[in-house]
Amino acid sequence: MSTPLAHIVDDDEAIRDALTWLFRTREVASAEWSSAEEFLAAWQPEWRGCIVLDIRMREMSGLECFDVLQEQGNTLPVIFLTGHGDVPMAVSALKKGAFDFLEKPFEDNALVDVVIRALAKDAKRQASQASQASVANHLALLTPREQEVMNLVLAGKFNKVIADELSISMRTVEVHRARVFEKMGVRSAVELAQLLAPSRDKGSGSDSGEH
Amino acid sequence: MSTPLAHIVDDDEAIRDALTWLFRTREVASAEWSSAEEFLAAWQPEWRGCIVLDIRMREMSGLECFDVLQEQGNTLPVIFLTGHGDVPMAVSALKKGAFDFLEKPFEDNALVDVVIRALAKDAKRQASQASQASVANHLALLTPREQEVMNLVLAGKFNKVIADELSISMRTVEVHRARVFEKMGVRSAVELAQLLAPSRDKGSGSDSGEH
DNA sequence: GACTCAATTGTGGTCATCCGCAGTGTGGAA
DNA sequence: TTCCACACTGCGGATGACCACAATTGAGTC
Structure with missing residues (x-):
C-alpha cells in the first residue's frame, strides 16, 4: 500500500x-x-x-x-x-x-x-x-442489456414502456431490473438514481479553483 | 437585463x-x-x-x-x-x-x-x-410537511414506513407525495432524485441509511 | 458433449403506488 | 363570519413493481 x-x-x-x-x-x-x-x-x-x-x-x-x-x-x-x-x-x-x-x-x-x-x-x-471508482466497478459488472434497461429505468420509464422499446417482454425487463439492483447494491430505483447522479455530470472542468 | x-x-x-x-x-x-x-x-x-x-x-x-x-x-x-x-x-x-x-x-x-x-x-x-436556482424556487413552493415527506421518499422509504414515522395515515402521505411531484414538475421519485441529486443536504433525516 | 452465462418468457400472486371521490379540522386573511 | 390554504383521513379500484417457480435458446468454454 x-x-x-x-x-x-x-x-x-x-x-x-x-x-x-x-x-x-x-x-x-x-x-x-x-x-x-x-x-x-x-x-x-x-x-x-x-x-x-x-x-x-x-x-x-x-x-x-x-x-x-x-x-x-x-x-x-x-x-x-x-x-x-x-x-x-x-x-x-x-x-x-x-x-x-x-x-x-x-x-x-x-x-x-x-x-x-x-x-x-x-x-x-x-x-x-474511491467511492466513485467503486460505483464504476459495480457498473462494469452489468451486462450490456442490463445497462440498457438501467438507463431506461433511470429515465423514469415504466417496465411496460421499456419492454416495448426493447421489444422484449415485461417479465424480462423485471429480471434485468432486479439484477441491476442486486449488482449495484441498491434496493430501489431512487437509491440507484442517487448513487449514479453525482458521477453523471459531463465535462471535467479545466481550470478551477476554489482555493 | x-x-x-x-x-x-x-x-x-x-x-x-x-x-x-x-x-x-x-x-x-x-x-x-x-x-x-x-x-x-x-x-x-x-x-x-x-x-x-x-x-x-x-x-x-x-x-x-x-x-x-x-x-x-x-x-x-x-x-x-x-x-x-x-x-x-x-x-x-x-x-x-x-x-x-x-x-x-x-x-x-x-x-x-x-x-x-x-x-x-x-x-x-x-x-x-440558473437551473439550480429554478430547482430551489420549486422547492420553496413546498409546504413544510411536503418537504418532510419528500425527504423520506428520497430516502427510499415506502409510504407505509413514512406514514408510520410521521404518525399519519398512508393516504395522507400519498397526497403529500403527489403534491410534491406536481410542484416539482416530475412524474416519479426517480426523476425527483435526479433533479435534486447534484445539490442537496440532508434535513429532518430521522434515521440514516443502510446499504 | 457437458457446462456456464446471458437473454429470454410465462404463471400466478403479493405488495406498493396512484387516483378519484368524499369528507373533517384548524388557523389566518379578508 | 366567510373564505382559503394546509393537514389530515377513509374507501375502493386500476396499475405498476417485485418475486418464486419453472423453462428455452444460443454463444462460448473446458
Missing part, C-alpha cells in the same frame, strides 16, 4: 537533505528524487501524497516534468519551488493546476503548512474518488 | 480609454470605472461578464477591491492587471480565485483572449446556476 508521501524532486542534494530533515521533524513522511527523469520513471498513478518540485534542474525542468505528469493523469498536488520565478511562470503553473508556487527563500513553516494542506487535499480527493 | 460586460476598473483614464477601444474593436462590450470605490458602489450581484482590475490604484488597490468583492459573493471572473507584480502577489490572487493575472506590458491579443475565456466561463457558471 502506498503511504502518503511528500515527494521531493530536486537535483540539489543539499536542498533535498534539508527538506527531508524539515519534513521528518514535522512528522511528514517524504521521499527524495534527484531528477525529474528519475521521478517520472518511478511514478505510479496510485501514489498518494504530494510533490514538491524544484523548477530549475539540470535536465528536465520542473515545469516540463509537471506537464508530463498532468498528461499521464497525475492527481497529486504539485508544489513548485523556485529561486527566480517570474509572474507569468507562476500564473501559468497555477492555471494548469499546480497547488502552490513558492519562491526561495521561504519560511520553513510556510512550506510545511502548504505541504500539509496539499496532503489533506489529496486525502480528500482520494476518498471521493 | 444585464448584458455581459467586461468591467474595466482603473484610475488611469488613458488605459481605460485604450482598453475600451480595444474591446470595442473586438466586439466585447465593456464598461469603465475610474476607481475601485466607484465600482464597488455600483456593483450588483446579478451582473454578468468579467472584471478587469488594475492592481495599483490611488485609493483602494485592486487586491483589496477583490477581497471585498469575494466577501460580497461575487462570481464574476476577475482578471488582474499589474505593472510590477511579484510572484507571491500573483500566487495569492490566483489561489483566492482570480481568473488570471497579467503583467504589463501585455499583448492586446492576450488580454482579449483571456477576457473572452472569462466571459465564457461566467456564461457557463450562470447557466448552471
Whole structure:
C-alpha cells in the first residue's frame, strides 16, 4: 500500500537533505528524487501524497516534468519551488493546476503548512474518488442489456414502456431490473438514481479553483 | 437585463480609454470605472461578464477591491492587471480565485483572449446556476410537511414506513407525495432524485441509511 | 458433449403506488 | 363570519413493481 508521501524532486542534494530533515521533524513522511527523469520513471498513478518540485534542474525542468505528469493523469498536488520565478511562470503553473508556487527563500513553516494542506487535499480527493471508482466497478459488472434497461429505468420509464422499446417482454425487463439492483447494491430505483447522479455530470472542468 | 460586460476598473483614464477601444474593436462590450470605490458602489450581484482590475490604484488597490468583492459573493471572473507584480502577489490572487493575472506590458491579443475565456466561463457558471436556482424556487413552493415527506421518499422509504414515522395515515402521505411531484414538475421519485441529486443536504433525516 | 452465462418468457400472486371521490379540522386573511 | 390554504383521513379500484417457480435458446468454454 502506498503511504502518503511528500515527494521531493530536486537535483540539489543539499536542498533535498534539508527538506527531508524539515519534513521528518514535522512528522511528514517524504521521499527524495534527484531528477525529474528519475521521478517520472518511478511514478505510479496510485501514489498518494504530494510533490514538491524544484523548477530549475539540470535536465528536465520542473515545469516540463509537471506537464508530463498532468498528461499521464497525475492527481497529486504539485508544489513548485523556485529561486527566480517570474509572474507569468507562476500564473501559468497555477492555471494548469499546480497547488502552490513558492519562491526561495521561504519560511520553513510556510512550506510545511502548504505541504500539509496539499496532503489533506489529496486525502480528500482520494476518498471521493474511491467511492466513485467503486460505483464504476459495480457498473462494469452489468451486462450490456442490463445497462440498457438501467438507463431506461433511470429515465423514469415504466417496465411496460421499456419492454416495448426493447421489444422484449415485461417479465424480462423485471429480471434485468432486479439484477441491476442486486449488482449495484441498491434496493430501489431512487437509491440507484442517487448513487449514479453525482458521477453523471459531463465535462471535467479545466481550470478551477476554489482555493 | 444585464448584458455581459467586461468591467474595466482603473484610475488611469488613458488605459481605460485604450482598453475600451480595444474591446470595442473586438466586439466585447465593456464598461469603465475610474476607481475601485466607484465600482464597488455600483456593483450588483446579478451582473454578468468579467472584471478587469488594475492592481495599483490611488485609493483602494485592486487586491483589496477583490477581497471585498469575494466577501460580497461575487462570481464574476476577475482578471488582474499589474505593472510590477511579484510572484507571491500573483500566487495569492490566483489561489483566492482570480481568473488570471497579467503583467504589463501585455499583448492586446492576450488580454482579449483571456477576457473572452472569462466571459465564457461566467456564461457557463450562470447557466448552471440558473437551473439550480429554478430547482430551489420549486422547492420553496413546498409546504413544510411536503418537504418532510419528500425527504423520506428520497430516502427510499415506502409510504407505509413514512406514514408510520410521521404518525399519519398512508393516504395522507400519498397526497403529500403527489403534491410534491406536481410542484416539482416530475412524474416519479426517480426523476425527483435526479433533479435534486447534484445539490442537496440532508434535513429532518430521522434515521440514516443502510446499504 | 457437458457446462456456464446471458437473454429470454410465462404463471400466478403479493405488495406498493396512484387516483378519484368524499369528507373533517384548524388557523389566518379578508 | 366567510373564505382559503394546509393537514389530515377513509374507501375502493386500476396499475405498476417485485418475486418464486419453472423453462428455452444460443454463444462460448473446458
